[in-house]
Amino acid sequence: MIHVGWQQSPVRAFLTLVSLVASAVWLGCSNNPYPDADDELKVLYTVYVEAPRTLDPAVSYTVGAHKIIGAICETLLEYHYLKRPYELIPGLAVAIPEPVSLEDGRVSYTFELREGVSFQDDPSFALSAAERGGEKMTRLVVAGDYLFELMRIADPRVNSPVMHTFSKIDGFRAFTAKLMSMREDPAFAALPVHEQYRRAGPIKGLIARGDFSFELILSESYPQILYWFAMPFSTAVPWEAVEYYDGEQGRPRFADHPVGSGPYRMTHYDKQFRIVLERDPNWYGLQHPEWKAPGTIYPENPVYGGAAGESLVGQTLAFIDRIEFRREKETVPRFNKFLQGYYDKSGINKESFDTVIQGNKLSPAMAAKGIKLDRVVDLAISYIGFNQEDAVVGRAAGQQGKKLRQAMSLAIDSEEYIEIFLNGRGQPAQSILPPGLYGYDPDYKNAYREVDIPRARSLLIEAGYPSGIDPKTQQPLKLRFDTSATSAAGLIPIRYLVDSWRKIGLNVEVVSTTYNKFQEKIDNKAHQIFQWGWVADYPDPENFLFLLISGMADNKGPNHANYRNPEFDALFDEMTARSDDTVRAEIIQKMLDLLEEERVWIELLNSESYVLYHEWISQYKRPGFEFSTIKYQNIDPKLRAQRRRANNQPIMWPAYLLVLIVLAILAPGVVSMIRERQ
Amino acid sequence: MLAYVIRRLAYGVLVVFGVLFFLFVLFFWVATPDDIARRALGEKAPPEAIEQWKVNHGYDRPLWPWESFEDNMLFSHYRSMLTLDFGRSDADDVPIMEKIVKGAGPSLALTVPLFAMGLVVSVMLSLIVAVFRETYVDRMGVVLCVFGMSVSILLYIVGAQFLIAKLLRWFPISGFDSSPEVVVRFLALPIMVGLMSSIGSNVRFYRTVFLEEVHRDFVRTARAKGCGEARIMVRHVLRNAMIPILTQIVIAIPFLFTGSLVLESFFGIPGLGALTVEAIQGNDFATLRTMVFVGSVLFVVAQVLTDLSYSLVDPRVRLE
Numbered sequence: 001m002i003h004v005g006w007q008q009s010p011v012r013a014f015l016t017l018v019s020l021v022a023s024a025v026w027l028g029c030s031n032n033p034y035p036d037a038d039d040e041l042k043v044l045y046t047v048y049v050e051a052p053r054t055l056d057p058a059v060s061y062t063v064g065a066h067k068i069i070g071a072i073c074e075t076l077l078e079y080h081y082l083k084r085p086y087e088l089i090p091g092l093a094v095a096i097p098e099p100v101s102l103e104d105g106r107v108s109y110t111f112e113l114r115e116g117v118s119f120q121d122d123p124s125f126a127l128s129a130a131e132r133g134g135e136k137m138t139r140l141v142v143a144g145d146y147l148f149e150l151m152r153i154a155d156p157r158v159n160s161p162v163m164h165t166f167s168k169i170d171g172f173r174a175f176t177a178k179l180m181s182m183r184e185d186p187a188f189a190a191l192p193v194h195e196q197y198r199r200a201g202p203i204k205g206l207i208a209r210g211d212f213s214f215e216l217i218l219s220e221s222y223p224q225i226l227y228w229f230a231m232p233f234s235t236a237v238p239w240e241a242v243e244y245y246d247g248e249q250g251r252p253r254f255a256d257h258p259v260g261s262g263p264y265r266m267t268h269y270d271k272q273f274r275i276v277l278e279r280d281p282n283w284y285g286l287q288h289p290e291w292k293a294p295g296t297i298y299p300e301n302p303v304y305g306g307a308a309g310e311s312l313v314g315q316t317l318a319f320i321d322r323i324e325f326r327r328e329k330e331t332v333p334r335f336n337k338f339l340q341g342y343y344d345k346s347g348i349n350k351e352s353f354d355t356v357i358q359g360n361k362l363s364p365a366m367a368a369k370g371i372k373l374d375r376v377v378d379l380a381i382s383y384i385g386f387n388q389e390d391a392v393v394g395r396a397a398g399q400q401g402k403k404l405r406q407a408m409s410l411a412i413d414s415e416e417y418i419e420i421f422l423n424g425r426g427q428p429a430q431s432i433l434p435p436g437l438y439g440y441d442p443d444y445k446n447a448y449r450e451v452d453i454p455r456a457r458s459l460l461i462e463a464g465y466p467s468g469i470d471p472k473t474q475q476p477l478k479l480r481f482d483t484s485a486t487s488a489a490g491l492i493p494i495r496y497l498v499d500s501w502r503k504i505g506l507n508v509e510v511v512s513t514t515y516n517k518f519q520e521k522i523d524n525k526a527h528q529i530f531q532w533g534w535v536a537d538y539p540d541p542e543n544f545l546f547l548l549i550s551g552m553a554d555n556k557g558p559n560h561a562n563y564r565n566p567e568f569d570a571l572f573d574e575m576t577a578r579s580d581d582t583v584r585a586e587i588i589q590k591m592l593d594l595l596e597e598e599r600v601w602i603e604l605l606n607s608e609s610y611v612l613y614h615e616w617i618s619q620y621k622r623p624g625f626e627f628s629t630i631k632y633q634n635i636d637p638k639l640r641a642q643r644r645r646a647n648n649q650p651i652m653w654p655a656y657l658l659v660l661i662v663l664a665i666l667a668p669g670v671v672s673m674i675r676e677r678q
Numbered sequence: 679m680l681a682y683v684i685r686r687l688a689y690g691v692l693v694v695f696g697v698l699f700f701l702f703v704l705f706f707w708v709a710t711p712d713d714i715a716r717r718a719l720g721e722k723a724p725p726e727a728i729e730q731w732k733v734n735h736g737y738d739r740p741l742w743p744w745e746s747f748e749d750n751m752l753f754s755h756y757r758s759m760l761t762l763d764f765g766r767s768d769a770d771d772v773p774i775m776e777k778i779v780k781g782a783g784p785s786l787a788l789t790v791p792l793f794a795m796g797l798v799v800s801v802m803l804s805l806i807v808a809v810f811r812e813t814y815v816d817r818m819g820v821v822l823c824v825f826g827m828s829v830s831i832l833l834y835i836v837g838a839q840f841l842i843a844k845l846l847r848w849f850p851i852s853g854f855d856s857s858p859e860v861v862v863r864f865l866a867l868p869i870m871v872g873l874m875s876s877i878g879s880n881v882r883f884y885r886t887v888f889l890e891e892v893h894r895d896f897v898r899t900a901r902a903k904g905c906g907e908a909r910i911m912v913r914h915v916l917r918n919a920m921i922p923i924l925t926q927i928v929i930a931i932p933f934l935f936t937g938s939l940v941l942e943s944f945f946g947i948p949g950l951g952a953l954t955v956e957a958i959q960g961n962d963f964a965t966l967r968t969m970v971f972v973g974s975v976l977f978v979v980a981q982v983l984t985d986l987s988y989s990l991v992d993p994r995v996r997l998e
Contacts, residue, residue, distance in 0.1 A: 030863055031848065033850035156727060247773075250776075253771050272781075330946075336839070340851075342850075648847050649847065650846060652846075655848075
């Protein structure tokens with residue numbers, strides 16, 4: 001039954017409705033996206049654009065996923081938070097293991113684990129409670145958990161991207177083959193995975209020495225293996241979690257529910273919307289502060305003059321209680337929410353760059369808001385590559401091809417490219433090695449990485465292409481730049497490079513295809529010139545120099561230039577097997593000299609990351625590659641709440657003005673209508 | 679009437695079967711299971727992983743009945759869709775039904791108030807404009823409606839986020855939280871934008887409908903009897919204009935469940951609209967074909983309900 005008043009006048013009814021809705025909205029009027037109760041808690045608010053495809057430590061290989069997994073899963077080794085160059089420190093391992101040479105060139109490492117370290121509470125541990133005769137929600141981390149994870153990496157069904165790297169473990173491939181052949185028996189394939197591994201194993205080069213120690217034997221010397229034990233791939237994974245989280249009966253998959261022994265545990269996971277990590281009371285840093293384990297206390301600060309005070313040294317980590325990852329797909333709202341104080345850190349979007357950064361520094365307006373800038377040159381390289389199997393630009397063309405590549409290298413102005421396309425966020429690369437790595441020499445100048453158009457033209461003449469003319473056809477030499485960029489915006493940087501080569505008379509055609517087609521070209525070696533990049537997995541020159549060894553060519557790895565040079569390969573093997581010393585530095589320099597002359601790549605730039613953060617964040621130091629640092633950071637929630645309140649008072653006068661305007665528009669109409677009707 | 683309903687439902691079933699066949703051709707024949715697996719696992723995934731993924735998702739069987747009548751993907755596709763057993767997402771292996779259930783709440787939280795308020799506000803404004811017909815209020819109303827219709831919803835979104843959320847700080851720029859104490863904050867701005875973008879066309883349409891009724895004989899008779907203007911508009915004009923209004927309402931109702939693609943995406947509301955956009959962007963074919971199927975079923979249902987509702991509001995309508 002409608003109230004009589006509503007039938008009297010639609011105008012009155014409308015105004016009543018508008019008033020009711022406006023009142024309801026008024027009461028909720030605030031731009032704070034979080035519950036008020038959280039205002040003064042130590043919660044870090046951060047964002048993600050796309051949810052990680054998987055959080056399985058054996059599989060995930062993205063920065064976004066490692067940000068989450070790195071906080072949940074503890075590794076045997078870690079990186080010193082403050083030291084540069086980067087230095088490994090013990091994590092769950094008591095010490096960094098020393099290599100021991102065995103016969104046949106094999107090398108052994110023995111990891112001693114800390115005893116008394118527990119996993120996060122999780123219902124999956126009920127599966128083993130009976131055989132342990134104890135706790136249903138957690139258990140101790142033992143050597144077997146590491147061996148289990150390494151077996152998972154060896155399992156083709158897990159599809160781990162680092163299978164090739166860990167295949168240096170003695171007997172690793174044999175285990176894979178045995179596992180696959182045993183799985184042909186349906187009865188075996190139906191067994192739980194850990195039982196399959198138990199029957200197909202053990203891996204010859206993984207030997208448990210009791211519950212808290214295991215020996216790792218490599219079939220060849222590979223000192224870089226230690227870095228892989230500072231990455232989530234090799235973390236301790238409980239078999240119970242893998243078996244329990246099977247995606248059945250409402251349980252998530254293990255890929256969506258990692259269980260580890262790290263400082264944080266996942267308490268909420270909604271891919272489309274929100275991921276929440278909370279500090280784990282079981283974490284060994286909190287359970288055993290008396291140990292003062294290197295990975296559980298704030299480190300001494302030998303060099304870095306950041307926000308960390310001396311009083312912090314030795315304090316037990318982790319400082320932040322909760323980490324809220326909120327999904328923000330759009331860049332503009334994301335950045336505006338950061339400015340309002342609702343996100344604690346942010347990158348800088350293109351649209352706002354000029355207002356945020358002025359003269360390579362934070363603008364006064366931003367500094368006045370208490371915002372700080374952290375700049376780090378990434379351990380990364382962006383480059384233009386030449387397919388060495390191509391008859392014109394490759395090694396197949398001999399000296400002619402080499403001179404052509406050298407000429408093309410001299411035409412590219414990296415500085416201008418960085419200024420135009422990256423707002424100056426980067427530095428021109430002189431070699432394959434980015435700053436911050438052993439072997440990087442800041443004084444090194446690549447003879448072919450400066451802009452020198454006259455020299456480039458004379459090199460073109462030496463190559464047999466005067467003014468870019470092919471003497472065989474008497475036509476301009478036609479080259480192809482293959483790219484997967486298809487949008488107008490994506491093609492602009494490519495066109496810039498092509499225009500640079502036009503200055504020396506070279507005609508390079510841009511061939512733009514979908515990513516899949518581009519990938520197909522790379523696979524079939526049908527590409528000629530291309531652009532690619534690489535971000536470090538760990539801070540060792542091997543992780544960059546391996547990009548050009550023969551073993552990584554022919555689609556076996558990321559050597560998309562298909563460069564094969566026995567001399568380079570021999571130097572690489574020698575360099576890889578050595579720890580950092582003067583001999584290693586000399587070998588690296590020889591390799592760089594080879595690459596400088598050969599011009600397999602035009603080293604374009606080392607990108608630089610700009611991160612903005614608010615004044616209430618302290619102890620923040622971003623590494624140049626991905627490893628979890630969240631446990632070292634701190635927040636002053638009182639200051640944050642105070643700043644948020646001060647900066648986010650709603651401005652209401654436009655609302656009143658709008659109401660007045662509407663009334664002013666309606667009033668004469670109402671009056672005239674009443675007169676007419678009378 | 680019953681025969682008509684049964685006939686219409688039978689047509690509807692045929693349409694849904696046709697849609698299902700079209701979906702099958704598109705998602706299994708044009709894009710093969712191997713393509714889907716590679717997109718999910720990466721181009722360099724080993725053959726064993728591809729095969730295992732296909733087994734896990736039930737994509738390892740022959741496509742057509744003539745290849746294997748007992749166990750083929752065409753029959754299994756029909757069976758799974760018609761029994762609402764949608765399987766798992768190609769992107770992350772989460773059961774699609776779980777995603778739909780999870781996304782329905784935020785979608786309805788946005789679309790139901792938006793639909794209800796949009797309807798009431800549009801009808802009332804149309805009545806007001808009709809009351810003030812041929813005055814400057816009417817003319818200004820029409821101009822504003824045309825202006826409102828001409829502006830893209832994206833501009834409304836960006837403008838509202840900048841002006842209302844950033845400068846005036848009335849509401850959060852984007853995001854969602856279902857907690858009762860903050861949910862209104864998150865929904866206010868998208869609802870405002872939704873209203874702004876749809877109100878122009880709705881008011882113009884309803885105004886036309888009402889003006890058509892205003893000039894009819896029964897209105898003149900009511901006026902001659904001394905009825906007040908407000909009573910005439912609400913009791914006589916509104917009631918007699920119900921058929922076109924109902925057509926719009928009933929067709930829109932089922933789609934409240936599928937959410938608003940644009941609003942959810944831009945305001946970060948994790949509803950079914952955003953889920954569909956995600957599925958398109960993430961090559962999640964299983965979720966996408968489910969959403970297309972759900973959409974087609976809802977459309978067929980809406981059509982039948984629209985026809986039935988005519989006879990409820992207009993006794994002269996006979997469905998045969």
